Amino acid sequence: EAQVTQNPRYLITVTGKKLTVTCSQNMNHEYMSWYRQDPGLGLRQIYYSMNVEVTDKGDVPEGYKVSRKEKRNFPLILESPSPNQTSLYFCASRKGGAVNEQFFGPGTRLTVL
Amino acid sequence: KQEVTQIPAALSVPEGENLVLNCSFTDSAIYNLQWFRQDPGKGLTSLLLIQSSQREQTSGRLNASLDKSSGRSTLYIAASQPGDSATYLCAVAPRAGNNRKLIWGLGTSLGVNP
Numbered sequence: 001e002a003q004v005t006q007n008p009r010y011l012i013t014v015t016g017k018k019l020t021v022t023c024s025q026n027m028n029h030e031y032m033s034w035y036r037q038d039p040g041l042g043l044r045q046i047y048y049s050m051n052v053e054v055t056d057k058g059d060v061p062e063g064y065k066v067s068r069k070e071k072r073n074f075p076l077i078l079e080s081p082s083p084n085q086t087s088l089y090f091c092a093s094r095k096g097g098a099v100n101e102q103f104f105g106p107g108t109r110l111t112v113l
Numbered sequence: 114k115q116e117v118t119q120i121p122a123a124l125s126v127p128e129g130e131n132l133v134l135n136c137s138f139t140d141s142a143i144y145n146l147q148w149f150r151q152d153p154g155k156g157l158t159s160l161l162l163i164q165s166s167q168r169e170q171t172s173g174r175l176n177a178s179l180d181k182s183s184g185r186s187t188l189y190i191a192a193s194q195p196g197d198s199a200t201y202l203c204a205v206a207p208r209a210g211n212n213r214k215l216i217w218g219l220g221t222s223l224g225v226n227p
Contacts (some may be wrong), residue, residue, distance in 0.1 A: 040219070101162045
């Protein structure tokens, strides 16, 4: 089954404790991205990747890191999480080219205390 | 700068009604427009994607239209059911910029009452 998977689905952590949210897709998509969703602000892009070893900042990159060492994986790293990073996070992927449909993972609910 | 607006923010209808959700965007230079469904606390499911050269797309009881010149799209849901209750989001893929990121509306929260 074609899908985007994220882990963990739910995470409660404390300020400053490094964490990684994994994202993997099995559709051989070139383009992957991370979004956060907050009430009243909608979906905002954090980072994106056009292909392996090619990543760039989205609208709200502060406090996040990403890497793209393999085509299928695009982990999101929070080196020192803070309470304002409490949010619902989504990973997405699509084939290269802007006309293609975007597929989303199930989301990761992160709470930083 | 591309902006996407969805009105109304919330809508409640009785089961069986036909309904229309609206999405407007400010810049007609787009590759496509996508409609998504989001259930509470869950991920996004793609419903329909309309390419800029298309006028409409249909899937089951759903029909999405696109009028690029007026910057509008509608999602028509026929014979609504309680299971249609969810938040519906539209997003456009703008031609401007290298990122090719989607620009999102804030969604319409739909409740269908039995």
